[in-house]
Amino acid sequence: MDTFETLRDIIAKKFEKPAEEITLESTFESLEIDSLDTFDIIFEAEEKFGIKVPNEEVAIKTVQDVVSLIDRLRTEQGK
């Protein structure tokens, strides 16, 4: 599974949303996921991908933002 699919599954499961509703362009606002809840998503992504997301990186708006962040950190952190 690629980064997006993994992330989509985390979001779908946690917030009980149909997976097809979650696209790269989806904003967390449109998914009715607030900033506190995005911390929870990032927490799970950290566990899943074995990365550590620094505090200053957590300002995100869309699913694409998180996918890009994860991919960049996986490369940087060699995971």
Place this chain on the structure above:
Amino acid sequence: MATRRVAVTGIGILSPVGNDRETFFSSLMAGKSGIRRLETDFVDSLDAQLAAWIGDFDPLAHFPKSKAGAMDRVTQFAVVAGQQALADAGLDLASEDRERIGVYLGTGMGGAASIEEGYVRLYRDNASRLKPFTVLMAMNNAAGSQVALDFGLTGPSLTFCTACASSSVSIGEATRQIRHGYADVMLAGGAEALLTYGTIKAWEALRTLASEDPENPSASCKPFSANRTGLVLGEGAAMVVLEDMERALARGAKIYAEVIGYGSSSDSTHITQPSVDGQARAIRRALAEAGITPDQLDYINAHGTGTKLNDVTETAAIKQVCGTGIPVSSTKSMTGHLMGAAGAVEFVACMMAIDKQALPPTAHLVQPDPECDLDYIPNVGRENVKVETVMSNSFAFGGTSGVLIARKV
């Protein structure tokens, strides 16, 4: 400003003997105990494998999965009990001035399970980080805050943390908010969900927990009995809607009772050992505020934990102020000790006693203790009795006493 009268117009309860007020009270009247073997993975490591727990509570029946996962069990209990109480009061929040409605909630251990889960991750599982919601789930004011948030109540909102007296104090203080005009309606009560391995072990170390009755585990808590061995920890929540009496009468609300007296005191003698004088002081203050004499009481719901020391001390305090003529019972013999929720649960028992004109018994009282010589309504509840004025006692570790008196309207 002239003080106002305060009515009880709604009841919500989740308890080891029933998750609504009718089931709760009929269980008490039938002497049915919610104390039983705890079904958890750590139960074999406990000295007494007992608790008064709620088995039929499904968070997902009340909250979406993502929200349920971000709330400690204690918060889930509080919100559901609050919802019941508001519905019972028939308040349509959409048309209410919610700036005039507040929330006072008592809890002893707050989000005990969440803090413990965090420690398990760190210390046992060697994780290096905790779930993002840990603070928000564990903090002591989480439950009360969530109740205010979920119902959009923007009046005064406070959490009271005075151990076993937490929710008697919250109801008493909430009454004063209405009495003195700071709010028109208060959602008040308490919640507790402390049946975690660490918390139970900590209580075990205090040597206050009951030993298991080998013949009948559900009879292990035996308040006022010569063979009592201690208390049994319990979980749940109770919330009541308190309302300015004139307002309640004007809208034709069902009024369970009027809160007429509240007394609070501090023993200031010992962190655990109760004081007869401290308890008597709170009872006297409640009676003075109510403006009644002790002989006008029809029923006392005792703190009645089932520990050696509490039951003789409370008996002496009641005798010192009220004499020996008033029926007293400990419903903890059936509900267990809900700590921060105990006062509210027992206040609800008192409301239902007035509503049904019936007195719940002290269960499992077969061997009388010569030092406990009041009428404890042993084993069999009393139906069709006059119940107009009731008193509920709560006496806490730390020495705080909270006593509530209510009267039929």
